[in-house]
Amino acid sequence: MKYFINEASLEVFAFSDDGSQDDWIPSDVRPMTQFEIEKHLNPDPTPEQLAYAELAWRDEQMPIAQQTVTAIEYGEQDIPGTAQQWQKYWLDLRKWKSTNPDFPDSSKRPVAPA
Known part of the structure; x- marks a missing residue:
């Protein structure tokens, strides 16, 4: 998966690695770093x-x-x-x-x- 974040809304988007969904990637997002992805997928406990x-x-x-x-x-x-x-x-x-x-x-x- 490729992960992107909208820094204004903090919404996270995930798209297939194979490029088949690249046309759906919004223009107002940026790719997430590996660290950000790990934190998103494995958040600290509340x-x-x-x-x-x-x-x-x-x-x-x-x-x-x-x-x-x-x-x-x-x-x-x-x-x-x-x-x-x-x-x-x-x-x-x-x-x-x-x-x-x-x-x-x-x-x-x-x-x-x-």
Whole structure:
């Protein structure tokens, strides 16, 4: 595909590479760069998508933290960290939501005990 953009309206047009649609290419567009094409086809996630992904991650991690605390309390030996560290992790996970100033920056997620 060949991609073109109208810089005034930001409309994107795609045409066949074989030239069969070249007569339809408007005169007020320019060819897009490879970088622009990649950004158009693979846009950055929206803030809502980032928040959804972080909440899904948190919801996945919370039961793991609770189960790990229980396992440690029942004497499981091969688990890194202490029950208190895992409890703190679980509490930090509870706070990992939109009211947290670092949310939804995944680089600032709570970190499980290691």
